Amino acid sequence: MKRIKTDILVIGAGSGGLSVAAGASQMGADVVLLEGHKMGGDCLNYGCVPSKALIASGKAAYGQSHASAYGVADVVPKVDYAAAKDHVQGVIAQIEPVDSQERFEGFGINVIREFGHFISETEVQAGDNIITARRIVIATGSSPFVPPIDGIDTVPYLTNETLWELREQPKHLLIIGGGPIGMEMAQAHVRLGSKVTVIEGATALGKDDPEMAAVVLDNLRAEGIEIAEGAQAAKIEGSDGNVTVHTEDGRSFTGSHLLVAVGRKSNTSSLKLDVAGIDTTRSGVKVDDALRTTNKRVYAIGDVAGGLQFTHVAGYHAGVIIRSMLFGLPSKSKTSHIPWATYTDPELAQVGLTEAQAQKEHGDRLEVVRFHYEHNDRAIAERKTKGLIKVMVVKGRPVGASIAGYQAGELINLWALVLANKMKMSQVAAMVAPYPTIGEVNKRAAGAYFSPRLFESDLVKRVVGLVQRFIP
Numbered sequence: 001m002k003r004i005k006t007d008i009l010v011i012g013a014g015s016g017g018l019s020v021a022a023g024a025s026q027m028g029a030d031v032v033l034l035e036g037h038k039m040g041g042d043c044l045n046y047g048c049v050p051s052k053a054l055i056a057s058g059k060a061a062y063g064q065s066h067a068s069a070y071g072v073a074d075v076v077p078k079v080d081y082a083a084a085k086d087h088v089q090g091v092i093a094q095i096e097p098v099d100s101q102e103r104f105e106g107f108g109i110n111v112i113r114e115f116g117h118f119i120s121e122t123e124v125q126a127g128d129n130i131i132t133a134r135r136i137v138i139a140t141g142s143s144p145f146v147p148p149i150d151g152i153d154t155v156p157y158l159t160n161e162t163l164w165e166l167r168e169q170p171k172h173l174l175i176i177g178g179g180p181i182g183m184e185m186a187q188a189h190v191r192l193g194s195k196v197t198v199i200e201g202a203t204a205l206g207k208d209d210p211e212m213a214a215v216v217l218d219n220l221r222a223e224g225i226e227i228a229e230g231a232q233a234a235k236i237e238g239s240d241g242n243v244t245v246h247t248e249d250g251r252s253f254t255g256s257h258l259l260v261a262v263g264r265k266s267n268t269s270s271l272k273l274d275v276a277g278i279d280t281t282r283s284g285v286k287v288d289d290a291l292r293t294t295n296k297r298v299y300a301i302g303d304v305a306g307g308l309q310f311t312h313v314a315g316y317h318a319g320v321i322i323r324s325m326l327f328g329l330p331s332k333s334k335t336s337h338i339p340w341a342t343y344t345d346p347e348l349a350q351v352g353l354t355e356a357q358a359q360k361e362h363g364d365r366l367e368v369v370r371f372h373y374e375h376n377d378r379a380i381a382e383r384k385t386k387g388l389i390k391v392m393v394v395k396g397r398p399v400g401a402s403i404a405g406y407q408a409g410e411l412i413n414l415w416a417l418v419l420a421n422k423m424k425m426s427q428v429a430a431m432v433a434p435y436p437t438i439g440e441v442n443k444r445a446a447g448a449y450f451s452p453r454l455f456e457s458d459l460v461k462r463v464v465g466l467v468q469r470f471i472p
Helices: 017-025 041-045 050-063 083-099 101-106 179-193 210-222 311-327 355-365 376-381 408-420 427-430 442-455 457-471
Strands: 001-009 031-036 110-112 123-124 129-138 142-144 172-176 197-199 226-228 235-238 242-249 250-255 257-260 262-266 298-300 339-342 347-352 368-371 387-394 396-403
Touching: 001 017, 017 031, 017 041, 017 101, 017 311, 031 129, 041 050, 041 083, 050 083, 050 123, 050 179, 083 101, 083 347, 101 110, 123 355, 129 311, 172 242, 172 250, 179 210, 179 339, 197 250, 210 226, 210 347, 210 387, 210 396, 257 427, 298 311, 339 408, 347 408, 355 368, 355 387, 368 442, 376 442, 387 408, 387 442, 396 408, 396 427, 396 442, 408 427, 408 442, 427 442
Parallel strands: 001 031, 001 129, 031 110, 129 298, 172 197, 172 257, 197 226
Antiparallel strands: 123 129, 142 262, 235 242, 242 250, 339 347, 347 396, 368 387, 387 396
8 A cells, every 4th residue: 555645635637626736736735636537527528518519510500501591591401410429529639638647747746547535534545545635625526416217227318428428319319307408408409400308397497597598498499399397207118219208297208318417416425525524415515615624624626515516616616725725815615706608599697696586685776787689780690689688786786697698608707707896887888899799788788777877867967958058
């Protein structure tokens, strides 16, 4: 057994773990990084990267069949599903070196390709290694949650981890789960020529603002996706190429393939956390605002910390704990400025409070301003006029922004900046956006906040009248 002493031990080489390891090492700490599976974690290999690559394939196919509005003849795209998956793997391969073992060893990090588990409050065993560390970071991420539906263990099914191995295009893809993963994969597959049915036990895209989600769902239905809401899966039966999902209300749906996309579970089962005095919750490792566990030498970040499950959150968490671990400075995480996006077409994005949340928290002090894409000249030119932005404002400061429409994931960046820095609507209004850009949607939303104050105010009109009378 080999014994290793280090300043910082990072368990998991996904987005958060890699950020901690790279930052800490380059600032002078001695770092050991454990990864028993694939460098880059879920995001690179099974999540963000491959899903956006397949969405791009679907977008290309859709563009060929919907070009007539631009004066170009529509054609029926010849889709090669296996080649689309080759494109996905090519994208992963291009990004892979950034997350590679060789790159991180180049930073001076001791990368050990083994899974680890605690054997004491300060020690972790990984293969034939026992690592003692001053600080330990749990960054083990999450895995697809497969619910205990009757019969699910008797039929073939896909998750976001196994979908990328599929080379045969599904004739009819059933998707259990109407969240972001389910809806993104539904649209990608229908655009590539599959029939798609989404089976959602509650409401599709239910974590987003209902008004904004409706913009997206209406478009997905218009593209031919069947979305069954209030359809709680109760039983699954069938065989390869012929799977049927029965729901509690008596409906049934039959397809050639089944994708389960109902959520994620934190990867904690093999860590032996109890040995290290680390408590867990239903959603993951129990942490405080500083992302410390109940063992003060151990931190947990990213999906395993049980909060928002996004790659950019894991990266943000890394910055929070590096400040604490390396410099001994107080550092706390917060979520009020964290944006998220669903990469359907149109896209759906959110930062801060939704309208319902803001109404509950701020009551009569809340103002909600809206601006629709149909009034944006670039959106008109691009034939991308479906959608709107709404900004929740309290005493001149935005507390949330919701966007459904073209490039919503890009537009939300400005509002994330505004909320992170507690900026005012007047500062957004002062911005000059180039014309014609989709980004003017943000500027015009700020204008919609001030327009009633300027153009509908009797006081303003009286002041202007006086100035015109007395100023030569």
